[in-house]
Amino acid sequence: MKHDKSKSKWEAFNEENDHPVEEGSVSEEANESSESKLAGELEHPDYTSLEEKLTESEQKAHENWEKVVRITAELDNVRRRAQRDVEQAHRFSLEKMITTLLPVIDSLEQAIQLVDKDANAAMYEGLALTMKLFVDALAKQGVVQLDPIGMIMNPQEHEVMTMVDSPDAEPHSVISVFQKGYRLHDRIIRPARVVIAK
DSSP: OHHHHHHHHHHHHHHHTTOOOOTTHHHHHHHHHHHHHHHHHHOOOOHHHHHHHHHHHHHHHHHHHHHHHHHHHHHHHHHHHHHHHHHHHHHTTTHHHHHHHHHHHHHHHHHHHHSOTTTTHHHHHHHHHHHHHHHHHHHHTTEEEEOOTTSBOOTTTEEEEEEEOOTTSOTTBEEEEEEOEEEETTEEEEOEEEEEEO
């Protein structure tokens, strides 16, 4: 009797709250969902689909490897280029300053040529010594003076002003220098202006 009363109260409660529950319905739904999950977990892909996935993965890995190799090569090139640019900047940083000093050297050379050695020996010696100190200081910075008298004309280093008949000189050899040239390391700052034999 008590069991029937409690059962009827439970049914009444469910009807009032619109929750009709049949005995065993909750556990059956739970069982069905757990069985479907287990079935999904237990299903294994077949060999061909696994092989396709493996092939795709290998292709992606190969593509990524090629990208890494390409990017590494590009980075090495950029690094080398930057290092070369820095080295060039260090080597040739003095070029502008040396170019501005060349007219001073030219003036000293002209003064040495105009001074009479016998009448003004002390002045001549002072100018020659100053010129030597100037050229030596430039040489310490990698600057070489080009004074090509007697050499065969080199278009990389010499600028021909004129050609003159000279039976004693070898053809295309430099017989006179109007203006000396200068080279910084392996770069010509200013070519020597010369007169060559025909």
